[in-house]
Amino acid sequence: MLDDIIRSYLYTQYNDDENIQAFVDTYNTLAKEIFDWMKQANLPVFINGFNAGEQLKWIASGIYGVKPPVLISSKRQVFGPYNTAMFNQLPYNGKKVKNDSDQVVVSDDLFKRIMTWNYYKGDGFNFTIPWLKRRIIRFLTGIDGVDVANDQRWSVSVLFSDAGASISIIKGYRKLTNSALYNTFGFNTRTYQQDTNVLIKSTEYEYSSLFKQAFDSGLLHMPFYQPVSVTIIG
Structure with a gap:
């Protein structure tokens, strides 16, 4: 990615006009600020904490072409x-x-x-x-x-x-809590091969x-x- 913008400049015949030069300098300053913001915003990166709310919807529509489902x-x-x-x-x-x-x-x-x-x-x-x-x-x-x-x-x-x-x-x-294994239960208290388990979510x-x-x-x-x-x- 570029580190700087391509700056605007005056044609030679307008170099002596201070007002126009001030306008061009201000334009370059604002353009550089927008460029720096876009570099830090990581617009294509939507995962994690980057981009949320309306900005997420904006980049999803503008970059990926999708709307909030x-x-x-x-x-x-x-x-x-x-x-x-x-x-x-x-x-x-x-x-x-x-x-x-x-x-x-x-x-x-x-x-x-x-x-x-x-x-x-x-x-x-x-x-x-x-x-x-x-x-x-x-x-x-x-x-x-x-x-x-x-x-x-x-x-x-x-x-x-x-x-x-x-x-x-x-x-x-499933966690096995009780079973019909030999010598693990009282006589006539469980059926043949009976198991007891619980679901741990x-x-x-x-x-x-x-x-x-x-x-x-x-x-x-x-x-x-x-x-x-x-x-x-x-």
Whole structure:
């Protein structure tokens, strides 16, 4: 990047005019200040603490050509089965389906995660299952879109079938608390091979539901055209 601007200058025939020379000097000073600000602003760098609020929207639109995304969450209610409707609300044996949807403009943090998903090139251009898992873990744990070390990807499962791709995110792990092992329980207190366990939820994947909403809303680009379903477990 250049260290200085190309300064404006007067033509020779106007060199003796102090007013015009003062105007040109002031113009060069302002242009240098704007140039220095643009160098420090790191406009193309949207991750981490750089660029937030209206400035983030400005550079996203001007440099990357994207607008702040909107998450769409839908909910379906079915009225008709027993105890789902008030008395005389529906005709006898009637059924009513109500679809509700909410639209929410995403936060700066989520906006940056979405942009990192769509524009990050550090994973290369050859699609593999680990390639996709790294991007998912980066979205879930990379605050403000930053890259993270994500060599451990056991909490994300990717399965391909004739129906498309299925992504499962496990938000915790099972811990065995009791079992039917010999001499570990009282007689006739447990059934054969009975185990007891608890689900310990992880706090690292709080963005799992937002990841699913972003995927369902078509905000996250994929390198293929197969349908993708996202499931949150835990």
